[in-house]
Amino acid sequence: MLFSRTLLKRHSVLPGFDLALGFTLLYLGFIVLLPLSAAFLKTATMTWPAFWDAVTAPRVLASYRLTFGASLAAALMNSVFGLVVAWVLVRYEFPFKRLVDALVDLPFALPTAVAGIALTALYAQNGWIGRFLPFKVSFTPVGVFVALTFIGLPFVVRTLQPVLEDLHKEIEEAAATLGASRLQTFTQVIFPIVSPALLTGFALAFARALGEYGSVIFIAGNMPLISEITPLLIITKLEQYDYTGATAIAVVMLVSAFALLLGINALQAWTRARQGR
Amino acid sequence: MSTATITTNAAREVVAPRSLRSATTEPAWVKWTLIGIALAFLTLFLFVPLAIVFAEAFKKGWGVYLAAVTDPDALSAIKLTLIAAGISVPMNLVFGIAAAWCIAKFEFRGKNVLLTLIDLPFSVSPVISGLIYVLLFGLQGWWGGWLRDHDLKIIFAVPGIVLATVFVTFPFVARELIPLMQAQGTEQEEAARVLGANGWQIFRRITLPNVKWALLYGVILCNARAMGEFGAVSVVSGHIRGQTNTMPLHIEILYNEYQFAAAFAVASLLAGLALVTLVLKYLVERRVKAQKRVAAERPE
Numbered sequence: 001m002l003f004s005r006t007l008l009k010r011h012s013v014l015p016g017f018d019l020a021l022g023f024t025l026l027y028l029g030f031i032v033l034l035p036l037s038a039a040f041l042k043t044a045t046m047t048w049p050a051f052w053d054a055v056t057a058p059r060v061l062a063s064y065r066l067t068f069g070a071s072l073a074a075a076l077m078n079s080v081f082g083l084v085v086a087w088v089l090v091r092y093e094f095p096f097k098r099l100v101d102a103l104v105d106l107p108f109a110l111p112t113a114v115a116g117i118a119l120t121a122l123y124a125q126n127g128w129i130g131r132f133l134p135f136k137v138s139f140t141p142v143g144v145f146v147a148l149t150f151i152g153l154p155f156v157v158r159t160l161q162p163v164l165e166d167l168h169k170e171i172e173e174a175a176a177t178l179g180a181s182r183l184q185t186f187t188q189v190i191f192p193i194v195s196p197a198l199l200t201g202f203a204l205a206f207a208r209a210l211g212e213y214g215s216v217i218f219i220a221g222n223m224p225l226i227s228e229i230t231p232l233l234i235i236t237k238l239e240q241y242d243y244t245g246a247t248a249i250a251v252v253m254l255v256s257a258f259a260l261l262l263g264i265n266a267l268q269a270w271t272r273a274r275q276g277r
Numbered sequence: 278m279s280t281a282t283i284t285t286n287a288a289r290e291v292v293a294p295r296s297l298r299s300a301t302t303e304p305a306w307v308k309w310t311l312i313g314i315a316l317a318f319l320t321l322f323l324f325v326p327l328a329i330v331f332a333e334a335f336k337k338g339w340g341v342y343l344a345a346v347t348d349p350d351a352l353s354a355i356k357l358t359l360i361a362a363g364i365s366v367p368m369n370l371v372f373g374i375a376a377a378w379c380i381a382k383f384e385f386r387g388k389n390v391l392l393t394l395i396d397l398p399f400s401v402s403p404v405i406s407g408l409i410y411v412l413l414f415g416l417q418g419w420w421g422g423w424l425r426d427h428d429l430k431i432i433f434a435v436p437g438i439v440l441a442t443v444f445v446t447f448p449f450v451a452r453e454l455i456p457l458m459q460a461q462g463t464e465q466e467e468a469a470r471v472l473g474a475n476g477w478q479i480f481r482r483i484t485l486p487n488v489k490w491a492l493l494y495g496v497i498l499c500n501a502r503a504m505g506e507f508g509a510v511s512v513v514s515g516h517i518r519g520q521t522n523t524m525p526l527h528i529e530i531l532y533n534e535y536q537f538a539a540a541f542a543v544a545s546l547l548a549g550l551a552l553v554t555l556v557l558k559y560l561v562e563r564r565v566k567a568q569k570r571v572a573a574e575r576p577e
Contacts, residue, residue, distance in 0.1 A: 003385070007385040007386045007387065008383060008384065008385050009384040009385060009386065010384045012382070012383055012384075012463070012467075013467055013470045013471070014382055014383070014463060014466055014467065014470060014476075014479070015470070015475070015476035015479075016378060016379075016476045016480075017379055017382075017383050017385075019375075020375040020376070020378040020379040021375075021379040021383075021385070023371075023372070023375045024372065024375050024376045024379060024391070025391075027372045027375075028372075028376075028391075028394060028395065031440075031443055031444055031447060032394065032397055032398055032444065032447060033394070034413070035409035035410055035412070035413055035444070036397070036401070036409055038409055038412040038413050038418075038419065039405070039408065039409050039412060042412050081314070081315070081318040084311055084314050084315045084318070085315040085318065085319065087311065087315075088311050088312050088315040089315075092308055092311070092312055094312050100316070100319065102555050102556075102558075102559045103319070103323055103324070103327075103555065104319070104323070105555055105558065106323050106327060106551065106555065107323070108498070108501070109501045109505075109550075109551035109552075109554040109555050109558070110327070110505070110547070110548060110551040111504070111505025111506070111507060111524075111525050111544075111547045111551070112403075112505065112507050112508070112525075113505075113507040113525040113526075113528050113529055113544070113547075114330060114505070114525070114528065114544040114547050114548055114551075115326060117330075117528065117532050117540060117541065117544060118326040118327070118329050118330045118333075118544070119326055121329055121333060121537075121541075122325060122326055122329050128325060128329060129321065129325065146322075149322055150322050150323070150326065153322060153323065169301065172301045173301055176301055182301075182302075182303055182304075182307075185301075207400055210402070211400075211401065211402025211403060211404070211405070212402075212403075213402065213403050213404050213507065213508035213511075214403070214507035214508050214511075214525065218529075218532065231402050231403070231404040231405075231508065232404075234402075234404050234405065234408060235404055235511070235512065238408065238411065238512065241417075243411070243412065243415075243417055246408060247408065247412065250402075250404075250405045250408055250409075253402055253405060254401065254405060257400040257401060257402070258397075258400065260400065261393070261396070261397070261400040262393075265393065
């Protein structure tokens, strides 16, 4: 009764609002909000200098550099190739297209640990792919980049596909009638239309990569200061029973992730408004 | 000068219909180069990694494969994975329906905040998803002392694994249901209400048939993630062989012990699950799209 009287903007004849919202809030509170707030409250028990020391120790800083750097590189890689893949899947016909399209979602469906050991075996120096490469991939920061590229691959493709499908042929025809070459039509007409979606896909892939753990730890080699990602450092601290230290780093990661989430939401709202839908 | 421009434009208009097709499609060589680049990228990063799982799993023959997947520790890991998914998927299904019902069928203050909060677990690193439960229920945690005094164990035991799994799969069903139910509006339910149906009847006879494919879609995705979760479960599990190891954790242990064939054998089961998931997803996706189209064509 409480919710329907205070929160509802418009009376509804449908039943179940109080029950559904009550259960939703209770479940959300216990499963998500309460545990997350534990992380922030735990850090609040630290003094500011102690917190600062914990989150800016050289080993921690090195892990931020690797995590953010490799995530950025992987998201950029996925933006370039994801655009090509989405374009090819929407515009062209070729054998086994449907199968290829369905398999793009593999990184969503394949458990990260499986992806991790598979990529490690492939890119090891005696692996199927690793033996042809002049440089080491497995057990180096490049390996981290490879794993994060795998993980982020579907985000750009799946964000771009519906936007490309919705493109009206008339716009391209108009550009062509006005004398634009195919390349000009793409760079000056199509690309500006799809760029917000591309940016959203990039941000989603980047956000996913920041927190990734399972696929990375097998291939990274996990050498402190060189190939150790931030989530692994949190686990290492936990195993040494340094709960406060682990939580301090976790809070830094959480704050960056939430900032990114808000950015992505704003970006999507802006895209929808621009498309006038 | 202006006459000249007009003439050229007129000339273009005349030839336009003939060259329009070639002007809005790429030359064949561009098309096939792009297809080639896309397929090469996907092969390198998707197809080959998938293939190597099965290749490595059967490298030492069927005997080793069968021994690895029927090993008692492997069987207990499979069982625990099924338990974790079997509890967390129904929990998030009930939550997804409740959340979608209030968000899609009612207009209330704070709806957008609620929508953002539901998505929150997706932006939390799996490792942190595990850590927060350790902070609550671990020995040094808020309720750790109380739990120890009452001889209850959550962290390094099955309940912790279930909780972490529930957290990481939290939004899946809700996310699929909310947009569809919002697009479908409330007319049908309201009509049923006016005709005297009660809440349960409305849900069972009107809403559920309208969203069944999206519901199934959410459950498929939720289940795949629940069975494959690694980071969050790794933090809360304690890695006790035969007791608190799920399949992904069992793979890690085998791999770290250099039992590669066995690790890939167990991994191939999860890769098989991923393929089944993709097939189901593909089959259901078309039906979800059909339901969305019907909803979009709904007269206002």
